[in-house]
Amino acid sequence: MNEMSSEEGYFTADGRKIGGVLMEMKNITLRFGGVKAITDISFDIREGEIRAIIGPNGAGKSSMLNVISGFYIPQEGEVWYKGAPRPQMKPYEVAQQGIARTFQNIALFEGMTVLDNVMTGRLNHMKTGLFAQALWKGKAEAEEVANREVAEKVIDFLEIQHIRKTPVARLPYGLKKRVELARALAVQPSLLLLDEPMAGMNVEEKEDMSRFILDVNDEFGTTIALIEHDMGVVMDLSDRVVVMDYGKKIGDGTPDEVRNNQDVIDAYLGVAHD
Numbered sequence: 001m002n003e004m005s006s007e008e009g010y011f012t013a014d015g016r017k018i019g020g021v022l023m024e025m026k027n028i029t030l031r032f033g034g035v036k037a038i039t040d041i042s043f044d045i046r047e048g049e050i051r052a053i054i055g056p057n058g059a060g061k062s063s064m065l066n067v068i069s070g071f072y073i074p075q076e077g078e079v080w081y082k083g084a085p086r087p088q089m090k091p092y093e094v095a096q097q098g099i100a101r102t103f104q105n106i107a108l109f110e111g112m113t114v115l116d117n118v119m120t121g122r123l124n125h126m127k128t129g130l131f132a133q134a135l136w137k138g139k140a141e142a143e144e145v146a147n148r149e150v151a152e153k154v155i156d157f158l159e160i161q162h163i164r165k166t167p168v169a170r171l172p173y174g175l176k177k178r179v180e181l182a183r184a185l186a187v188q189p190s191l192l193l194l195d196e197p198m199a200g201m202n203v204e205e206k207e208d209m210s211r212f213i214l215d216v217n218d219e220f221g222t223t224i225a226l227i228e229h230d231m232g233v234v235m236d237l238s239d240r241v242v243v244m245d246y247g248k249k250i251g252d253g254t255p256d257e258v259r260n261n262q263d264v265i266d267a268y269l270g271v272a273h274d
């Protein structure tokens with residue numbers, strides 16, 4: 001950190017500005033019947049940062065991502081977003097607040113082209129209803145053109161122009177993951193959630209995906225929260241890392257801080273816990 005106060009944010013070593021707190025999880029506890037998936041976890045996500053949540057199998061990472069995205073409502077605790085507690089919301093309402101996500105098991109429309117899939121990311125931005133479209137064609141067309149421009153820009157940025165007319169079903173796995181990222185980016189989100197973006201990828205695909213995540217953050221200033229199994233990849237990407245184990249937070253800090261945290265080392269080596 002430098003001379004800016006942590007309230008306002010700070011500059012990273014590579015000169016990126018990390019702003020104030022965008023989202024704050026306050027004492028979140030989530031249970032499924034008798035199973036406590038998350039126990040009293042607090043952390044924040046700052047504007048412009050790449051924030052990772054890592055942990056071994058069953059640590060509670062997916063549950064946490066689902067709390068952030070509004071899919072699960074925690075029994076205890078509060079989610080603060082843009083400086084105010086977020087009321088209980090349906091996931092689509094959370095999406096309307098500018099939170100977009102990708103899924104661990106790709107959730108694209110397989111029969112549709114890449115372009116059409118990316119365009120679905122613009123649905124929330126289409127203000128002209130069907131009735132108005134029929135009455136006022138010009139306005140609907142102008143909106144369509146604007147949405148199309150955003151989609152094409154994202155497609156260019158993620159270097160998938162050559163497959164824009166290809167049905168998703170025909171694409172290899174790594175490219176499908178990139179199309180999912182494109183669709184989420186087309187939302188122009190304030191917060192982008194990535195659910196194990198590297199899962200199932202080969203080394204080359206992982207390198208490509210890492211580069212795109214960094215470029216998205218750098219170019220658009222998008223705040224990114226990701227969950228990942230693979231500690232190595234995450235350490236290279238992230239500004240700060242939350243480490244979960246058995247539903248509890250056992251570490252939180254820069255990659256270096258977390259890497260040297262004894263609880264984290266033990267969890268990854270499989271040392272038994274009380």
Ligand SMILES: Nc1ncnc2c1ncn2[C@@H]1O[C@H](COP(=O)(O)OP(=O)(O)OP(=O)(O)O)[C@@H](O)[C@H]1O
Nearest residue numbers: 032035037055056057058059060061062063064229
């Ligand atoms: N829908 C559910 N119903 C019941 N228990 C669940 C449910 N989802 C998760 N759990 C339990 O909550 C705990 C945390 O699971 P979660 O999937 O969040 O962990 P994870 O860190 O994402 O694991 P992985 O890396 O294997 O995906 C586990 O004990 C899991 O069995």
